[in-house]
Amino acid sequence: MxxxxxxxxxxxxxxxxxxxxxxxxxxxxxxxIIGSSGSGKSTLLRCINLLESYQSGSIQFEGxxxxxxxxxxxxxxxxxxxxxxxxxxxxxxxxxxxxxxxQMKVLKKSxxxxxxxxxxxxxxxxxxxxxxxxxxxxxxxxxxxxxxxxTLCMEPKVLLFDxxxxxxxxxxxxxxxNVIKSLALEHRTMIIVTHEMSFAKEVSDRVLFMDKGIILExxxxxxxxxxxxxxxxxxxxxxxxxx
Amino acid sequence: MITILSKIPNDLWGASAYIFSxxxxxxxxxxxxxxxxxxxxxxxxxxxxxxxxxxxxxxxYDYDSKLKHSVVKFIRFITSIYVEVFRGTPMMVQAVFxxxxxxxxxxxxxxxxxxxxxxxxxxxxxxxxxxxxxxxLDKGQNEAARSIGMNNFQTMxxxxxxxxxxxxxPAIGNEFVVNIKDTSVLNVIGVTELFFQxxxxxxxxxxxxxxxxxxxxxxxxxxxxxxxxxxxxxHKMNLGGYDGPQSQTTPLIKAHYVEKEKTL
Numbered sequence: 109m110x111x112x113x114x115x116x117x118x119x120x121x122x123x124x125x126x127x128x129x130x131x132x133x134x135x136x137x138x139x140x141i142i143g144s145s146g147s148g149k150s151t152l153l154r155c156i157n158l159l160e161s162y163q164s165g166s167i168q169f170e171g172x173x174x175x176x177x178x179x180x181x182x183x184x185x186x187x188x189x190x191x192x193x194x195x196x197x198x199x200x201x202x203x204x205x206x207x208x209x210x211q212m213k214v215l216k217k218s219x220x221x222x223x224x225x226x227x228x229x230x231x232x233x234x235x236x237x238x239x240x241x242x243x244x245x246x247x248x249x250x251x252x253x254x255x256x257x258x259t260l261c262m263e264p265k266v267l268l269f270d271x272x273x274x275x276x277x278x279x280x281x282x283x284x285x286n287v288i289k290s291l292a293l294e295h296r297t298m299i300i301v302t303h304e305m306s307f308a309k310e311v312s313d314r315v316l317f318m319d320k321g322i323i324l325e326x327x328x329x330x331x332x333x334x335x336x337x338x339x340x341x342x343x344x345x346x347x348x349x350x351x
Numbered sequence: 352m353i354t355i356l357s358k359i360p361n362d363l364w365g366a367s368a369y370i371f372s373x374x375x376x377x378x379x380x381x382x383x384x385x386x387x388x389x390x391x392x393x394x395x396x397x398x399x400x401x402x403x404x405x406x407x408x409x410x411x412y413d414y415d416s417k418l419k420h421s422v423v424k425f426i427r428f429i430t431s432i433y434v435e436v437f438r439g440t441p442m443m444v445q446a447v448f449x450x451x452x453x454x455x456x457x458x459x460x461x462x463x464x465x466x467x468x469x470x471x472x473x474x475x476x477x478x479x480x481x482x483x484x485x486x487x488l489d490k491g492q493n494e495a496a497r498s499i500g501m502n503n504f505q506t507m508x509x510x511x512x513x514x515x516x517x518x519x520x521p522a523i524g525n526e527f528v529v530n531i532k533d534t535s536v537l538n539v540i541g542v543t544e545l546f547f548q549x550x551x552x553x554x555x556x557x558x559x560x561x562x563x564x565x566x567x568x569x570x571x572x573x574x575x576x577x578x579x580x581x582x583x584x585x586h587k588m589n590l591g592g593y594d595g596p597q598s599q600t601t602p603l604i605k606a607h608y609v610e611k612e613k614t615l
Contacts, residue, residue, distance in 0.1 A: 161413030186500025
């Protein structure tokens, strides 16, 4: 188990967004989380990265409670990379600098080493030729690929994708999904919140269906998509197919 | 003395030209001091404003200790007193008050006194400008920085401030222009800036409207040329970015060019 979540509860004021969520993530596992909006998918991801705090329950990373030492929160975050729906690239920096800054400031690597890894990673997502470009001039799909590269440069042990293609035009979705697929082939540990059902089916080892703040169903893609146990899952999936 | 007075032409432009040519060194001295005070005051004020603005924008998160929560609350309280007091009272009053409190120090260093007063006053405005600049940024910038493991300090210095200052640049420059004009209130404590010098000149020749017409033109020249320089710098600063509407699907032509250059 690389991540172990126990009885997680998250409230925004009166609104209970996560109700007693428990989840174990094995090393090398690709997990997709599906469910309608407001079901708590993104909040769960943001809690794992501590971008949101939670009211009760615990999250353990490699056997250690992530809140046990406040001082280590930042180094924990660097090991659990997050890719956002709206990219959140550092808009005052070039593509290369976006990938370099974290390595130099957080991991304290030299500029030469940082740039080497950054260029390698940009090559991998197919954007090495844009290294010196301002991120403002890129298309949405390119921006998201830079964001993935930026996260990969931190050499994280877990990757969290928060609806990585939801802000993209349909024709750009493919290029981003292809990058994520190639990462899945490398057996990286990934948790992907997505609305791309066929992608989730193809890429994941496990699919979770979340509804109203709980994980309602948890199984292999085959079980969950072809043979859902819960009525609510069936309903959700059928609505997706007819859309 | 009588002969000088009788030589002054009677029309506004003629009199002004005469006064300016005759008393140029006095005006020049005043204008120089005005610029020195305004520029130093703006720069020191910006430094104060950066400090205060950052302190006021310090984030605290739920998982931070109770102590940190109270410390941050206290800092916000103290800094807001500074900002509200200095934005809420006239600089002329502040000048007289501060000057007399530190009279032994300031009596023989009026230029220095002027710089201190303008700096403290500008600092309060700059703090608000910087805070607004920080808050205008997308929350995602902060989240992205934290998500790659940056601490609050690194996030602020490497990610937030460069963008906040760039966004706030027009407002920061505007403070400089405002300061060029507002240094005139320092004549109340006898700083020999442009307004003070003009009063001197007008007193010698007893021609107020003509003298202050010259003064107005000098102020206008200073502020307008400053505005032009600031606009130029702003333009230069924005060359890298692109602010217009943008398609999600097609990267900007510029990106294509870069791609072509590299592959050729």
